[in-house]
Amino acid sequence: MEKVERPMMEPLGDVQLKEAKEGAINWIQQLQTKTDDIFIKKGISLAIIGFLLGRALILSQLSPFGLPFFAAVFLMRRDRAPLALFGLIAGGLTIHYSNSLVIFTSAFLLLLFHKIKKPAVEGQFKTMSMYVFASLFLVNLAEQYLVFRTIQLYDLMMIGVEAGLAMILTLIFIQSIPLLSIRTKSQSLKTEEIVSIIILLASVMTGTIGWMIYDLSLDHIFSRYLVLLFGLAGGAAIGSTVGVVTGLIFSLASIASLYQMSLLAFSGLLGGLLKEGRKIGVAAGLLIATLLIGLYGEGTNNIMVTLYESLIAVVLFILTPSSIINKIAKHIPGTVENSDEQQQYARKVRDVTAQRVEQFSHVFEALSNSFSQIDERGRLEEDEKEFDYFLSNVTEKTCQICFKKEQCWAKNFNTTYDGMQEIMLQLSENNGQLPQKTSKEWGKYCSRGPQVIGAISQELTYFEANQKLKRQVKESRKLVADQLRGVSAVMDDFAKEIQRERKNHHLHEESIMEAIQDFGLHIGYVEIYSLEQGSVDIEMSVPYCQGRGECEKLIAPMLSDILGETIVVHSEECATYPNGQCEVIFRSAKKFTVETGVAHAAKGGGLVSGDSYTTMEIGCGKFAIAISDGMGNGERAHFESTETLKLLQKFLQSGIEEKIAIKSVNSVLSLRTTDEIFSTLDLAMIDLQDAKAKFLKICSIPSFIKRGDKIIKIESSNLPMGIIQDFDVDVVSEELKAGDILIMMSDGVFDGPSHVENIEFWLKRKIKEMETDDPQEISDLILEEVIRTKGIIDDDMTVVTSKIKHNTPKWASIPVSPKRKKAQ
Known part of the structure; x- marks a missing residue:
């Protein structure tokens, strides 16, 4: 017989596995959605809770849970109130028909009170609790009288206690119902809300008292299961709170369950302390507490029953999906899950903000592109049209009344057109004067030559004014485009800065705090924002040190040793009272x-100088040095130079690039006034991380760098600021070194000594011969030498000298424990 080969089943590929996994996930999500729809949206869960609360009793005779639950549901979710009432009546029937009757009657009376006088929105919770008290008190009082025909003081007291408990439970359930019946967004719960939920759950479980399976009490199992859930989700504090509240309510329901409060509280405490071991650790805490409290409370008789109940609770706890525990933990303040949830929400807000800023950046970029787009072909066509309009205005006054019009424009169009164009160009180039040769040649060709030349000269004035205005508009468009592009770049950088996620530095913060405290210093808190090399940013709260400088002398050196780089005090806000925190x-x-060092003198020894200077540290680790010289002398020149530097400082501190900032300042100065008041600008931008420098010189005289015996000249050629609206800024880059001395000066110093033929060589020699390296002394010596050599001060003079130095910390690093250092 031939062997029949069976086809081999091909293994599932990655695509099939992925589809199967996605199908399972979708099925689980659909099941969860249907479950939520049935139990939460349709209110079935409220009916189940009502059934158990209708069975719940205190001291085997008081039932204060039913009416408060109905009142809370009626107030918070009125459409689901009938379901809750149905569950309460059904639960009451399992105890006695009178319980159901009391619940129904008191609910009817409550609705009657509500109908007679609907509570105001502001105090509706308090008013509703008072209605509950009155309804339950009157119904129980009537029942007592109808059944026994007498009312004793004890009965009156018990009725008052039950009505009082119901009034308090109403306020508690009102806080709990929305959290259980409505799928709210993930948010942190208040302590009062957590306790309210625990009371509600414990009250619900009270309804299971008396339910037994093989001598095992379901209320004991569910209460311990509840403690396990909250012990893992919220830790020792929440776990012990759940145990105490649940045990207290159980002990009120049955005196025999008094020892359960100790067992549940101890279980919640141990389980919360062992939550790092996850489910196994929390379960071990319950079993240990069961053995200890069980032996103490009931001896060895019922220890096995109690242990079995705890084991069943542990099994249910282990079978509980971790997602449910994580959802509970997200609502409890102080948990890692809650912190992650808050960070996720903050991240969403941050991303939305960054996205909006980025959209604005794109808008400004689009505006910039629309301003900067200039069609060359369209420009040529526009120039031709403008010249045609120019000739039409000329011919209207001359050629239209000439008898040779047909011969000039019909037969010799090109010759006439080119001739008039040549006349216009020569008049424009020679300031309205036409060469005699051109005039004679045109006179031979045109019978009305002088009239045509005069008309062209007259129209040329209007034409040139129109062209100048259009050029200014185009230049303004280009400047606006550059400014918009600069704003777009700043906003784009800002969006990226927003999206930089703050890393979690809990371990580093704890290690730094312990290291400093081990040294004997007490600090309030440590907040780390960045640990990047060169960009460390740490905020700290320290006790008031009475001006001893502990932060600069001790804490900063310790941080320097821990982080491996020099850390300094950036800012310090001291406490206003001795026991405060800095x-x-x-x-x-x-x-x-x-x-830096500065020396300056006004013209003629006056008090007001037309020169202004500034030295400022800008963000991103840059240092700016600027000198501005206003045109002329006196207050007006001083005002112009000062305004130039103020505008420049604002632009630079906003983050706009140096070239765009200078162009923007120039635009403001040129458009602000019609007076011929101009300013020069000498700007040096030094990067404090690598000492690279950019020099931007606007009609300013050269600067000098002294590097040992070598003198380096820095110069550039640009027009003064405010003359024209559009100009190019030449940037000169130079990499400075530690020990370099940068000398910047105004033209009054550079042009000072009139008898010196080569002032540049003279200044280089004077700078080279100076033995001091102190910036202030160098500035004073240069200014003094110029004034002494010249004999008078015939112009404003300013010298700004800057020395580049390695940043040497004032205090050496303080070594800490190697373990602390290793933890970083």
């Missing part, structure tokens, strides 16, 4: 520092 910010020290 807020201190520590940041990375820059690799270089700039020390």
